[in-house]
Amino acid sequence: MNTPAYSISASDIAAEWERVGDDTGSFDASRVLKLDRLELQPIGPRDVRMRLLAFSLEHNLDHAVLADTINIAELRGGKIYPGNSAVGEIVEVGSEVTRFQPGDVVLTHCLGEADDYGYPLRIWAYDKADSVGWYSEEAVLGEWQLIPAPLDCGLSLWEIAALPLRAPTAYLLWRRGHDIFRVKVGREKRAQLNVMGFGGGVSELFLMLARHEGHRAFLCSGSPERRAALEKLGIESIDQKEFNRFASPGDVKAFSAEVKKRTDGAGMHVVCDMLRGPVFPAGIAAMARAGVNVSAGWQLAKSVTYDSAAMSVKQLTIDHTHYDTIAGCEACTELYGSVFRPAVHKEVYAFADLPRALREMHENTQTGIPIVRVAEEMPSKVASIL
Numbered sequence: 383m384n385t386p387a388y389s390i391s392a393s394d395i396a397a398e399w400e401r402v403g404d405d406t407g408s409f410d411a412s413r414v415l416k417l418d419r420l421e422l423q424p425i426g427p428r429d430v431r432m433r434l435l436a437f438s439l440e441h442n443l444d445h446a447v448l449a450d451t452i453n454i455a456e457l458r459g460g461k462i463y464p465g466n467s468a469v470g471e472i473v474e475v476g477s478e479v480t481r482f483q484p485g486d487v488v489l490t491h492c493l494g495e496a497d498d499y500g501y502p503l504r505i506w507a508y509d510k511a512d513s514v515g516w517y518s519e520e521a522v523l524g525e526w527q528l529i530p531a532p533l534d535c536g537l538s539l540w541e542i543a544a545l546p547l548r549a550p551t552a553y554l555l556w557r558r559g560h561d562i563f564r565v566k567v568g569r570e571k572r573a574q575l576n577v578m579g580f581g582g583g584v585s586e587l588f589l590m591l592a593r594h595e596g597h598r599a600f601l602c603s604g605s606p607e608r609r610a611a612l613e614k615l616g617i618e619s620i621d622q623k624e625f626n627r628f629a630s631p632g633d634v635k636a637f638s639a640e641v642k643k644r645t646d647g648a649g650m651h652v653v654c655d656m657l658r659g660p661v662f663p664a665g666i667a668a669m670a671r672a673g674v675n676v677s678a679g680w681q682l683a684k685s686v687t688y689d690s691a692a693m694s695v696k697q698l699t700i701d702h703t704h705y706d707t708i709a710g711c712e713a714c715t716e717l718y719g720s721v722f723r724p725a726v727h728k729e730v731y732a733f734a735d736l737p738r739a740l741r742e743m744h745e746n747t748q749t750g751i752p753i754v755r756v757a758e759e760m761p762s763k764v765a766s767i768l
């Protein structure tokens with residue numbers, strides 16, 4: 383049995399880079415991300431077959447198509463089937479499946495393989511060998527990869543679909559950033575923290591956690607729509623474009639002065655930086671004494687440099703995380719609707735429009751997290767949240 387599914391091949395990536403040469407702005411993702419067909423594995427005793435209802439576009443798709451971090455399609459043997467965030471309806475279960483039955487609506491997590499502590503060594507549909515993703519109409523996957531969808535959490539189906547990958551990432555970033563700061567500065571010395579994130583879906587969810595726990599939260603983003611959506615949740619905003627996206631040291635200095643002014647001279651106690659590149663020095667300059675800079679992303683650059691002496695004098699910590707554990711994924715699902723209220727892009731894309739959605743993500747013109755609707759016909763249990 384096979385299903386329509388998107389794939390990315392290393393030969394298409396090479397051909398597109400050959401076509402555009404140094405003109406990276408002309409790179410056309412739709413020449414690389416192609417609607418293909420995928421042969422589904424037979425259902426094993428602990429597997430389920432699900433039909434996809436909706437999924438979010440994740441930034442790893444952009445990295446995979448451009449091969450700008452690593453050439454994952456080439457490393458995986460020449461072709462990958464991407465997609466590691468999804469909402470689906472189970473249509474068939476293996477003989478030993480106990481947690482789910484046909485008709486259940488579920489979320490995926492993207493952990494492919496874990497270390498001894500439960501943290502990911504490999505990510506599903508990315509660097510986990512032989513893993514196939516869920517940007518498809520149907521999928522066969524293990525029961526262990528699924529979490530029940532909290533359909534009564536108050537979010538729409540599209541908002542729920544925005545969360546399976548970004549929310550666990552934000553949940554771990556927040557726990558680590560907050561708890562590391564608390565190792566250094568106890569609650570009796572400072573109750574309310576200043577917390578900042580730079581634009582992007584993960585950072586926005588990170589700030590919702592901070593705000594929910596009573597801290598001052600600041601989104602520094604270039605998108606007026608995304609800033610406005612977060613302001614409604616009590617998250618203050620800083621327009622990144624007022625500081626020219628930190629193009630020069632003078633912009634960083636002006637940004638740091640603005641942060642100090644808005645935080646009564648203290649600066650930011652916890653900063654989430656998923657972008658790196660020019661954002662990194664701005665995040666460091668804006669930090670309070672004993673501050674913590676957390677990251678699980680490298681959208682603009684993979685490497686950073688910093689002044690170790692200055693970091694010591696200020697007692698700053700840089701912490702690196704990745705996707706959460708399966709337990710963390712399950713726990714953070716409890717916060718859908720009450721804490722996590724994601725801003726989704728104004729257009730819900732059709733399945734056939736995934737390449738256009740990816741181009742628009744790359745061009746950074748979306749007003750929130752981009753969502754694709756896969757199923758034309760939705761199950762009756764999601765009718766009220768469409």
Ligand SMILES: NC(=O)c1ccc[n+]([C@@H]2O[C@H](COP(=O)([O-])OP(=O)(O)OC[C@H]3O[C@@H](n4cnc5c(N)ncnc54)[C@H](OP(=O)(O)O)[C@@H]3O)[C@@H](O)[C@H]2O)c1
Nearest residue numbers: 441442551581582583584603604605656678679681704705
């Ligand atoms: N390790 C993990 O488990 C994990 C999980 C999720 C994501 N990630 C990685 O983290 C990064 C961010 O992911 P995300 O899901 O938060 O991204 P996202 O929702 O797609 O948002 C990306 C944001 O980047 C900002 N941006 C885009 N181009 C920019 C530029 N040239 N200069 C400055 N800002 C720019 C935009 O913010 P504004 O225009 O609003 O400023 C945009 O909203 C990606 O690299 C992704 O692969 C890692």
